[in-house]
Amino acid sequence: xxxxxxxxxxxxxxxxxxxxxxxxxxxxxxxxxxxxxxxxxxxxxxxxxxxxxxxxxxxxxxxxxxxxxxxxxxxxxxxxxxxxxxxxxxxxxxxxxxxxxxxxxxxxxxxxxxxxxxxxxxxxxxxxxxxxxxxxxxxxxxxxxxxxxxxxxxxxxxxxxxxxxxxxxxxxxxxxxxx
Ligand SMILES: CC(C)(COP(=O)(O)OP(=O)(O)OC[C@H]1O[C@@H](n2cnc3c(N)ncnc32)[C@H](O)[C@@H]1OP(=O)(O)O)[C@@H](O)C(=O)NCCC(=O)NCCS
Numbered sequence: 016x017x018x019x020x021x022x023x024x025x026x027x028x029x030x031x032x033x034x035x036x037x038x039x040x041x042x043x044x045x046x047x048x049x050x051x052x053x054x055x056x057x058x059x060x061x062x063x064x065x066x067x068x069x070x071x072x073x074x075x076x077x078x079x080x081x082x083x084x085x086x087x088x089x090x091x092x093x094x095x096x097x098x099x100x101x102x103x104x105x106x107x108x109x110x111x112x113x114x115x116x117x118x119x120x121x122x123x124x125x126x127x128x129x130x131x132x133x134x135x136x137x138x139x140x141x142x143x144x145x146x147x148x149x150x151x152x153x154x155x156x157x158x159x160x161x162x163x164x165x166x167x168x169x170x171x172x173x174x175x176x177x178x179x180x181x182x183x184x185x186x187x188x189x190x191x192x193x194x
Contacts, residue, residue, distance in 0.1 A: 067118055089133065148161065
């Protein structure tokens with residue numbers, strides 16, 4: 016079954032007003048955004064975004080494994096173009112955010128926040144009571160986003176990620192969900 020969330024013009028208007036209020040400046044949000052389940056045919060575009068956004072991207076095999084497995088894989092489609100994706104693994108009543116990605120050319124417009132909100136909502140609808148994630152210690156933009164939606168730091172995995180200087184810590188975060 017397709018998971019389809021159409022962000023209506025009203026929602027975008029509301030989001031735009033909210034972002035303007037938060038930032039105190041004008042910010043053009045897109046007229047239409049679709050968040051829908053990823054399909055195999057999307058993979059070339061998904062991998063294009065993945066490679067553009069991450070220094071250490073997932074391989075096609077890892078992405079395909081998530082899509083073939085039980086993970087919830089969604090794409091963000093903006094005016095017919097796939098500009099981001101989100102992957103969540105469900106384990107009983109736990110949701111694990113494995114990947115959240117917006118193409119660099121589309122970052123900073125509120126799209127990552129909309130994708131995360133949709134993932135949280137979908138996890139709640141599937142009866143998850145908590146969402147976990149890992150984020151690079153140095154990933155300030157992602158950490159600011161997770162902080163702002165109520166994720167709390169619950170631990171650190173030392174040397175979890177590869178990094179130019181060797182290894183980098185992962186900050187483990189969690190957010191309790193309302194069912
Ligand atoms: C993390 C990511 C998904 C955020 O998406 P985005 O569309 O750029 O984010 P948004 O425009 O929705 O911004 C949401 C919040 O993120 C934070 N943020 C975004 N860009 C930021 C920046 N350059 N510096 C600091 N904080 C930033 C802010 O808290 C922002 O809220 P605000 O606009 O109200 O201040 C995106 O930057 C990305 O794909 N990064 C590369 C992949 C990645 O690191 N994913 C996370 C893995 S854990």
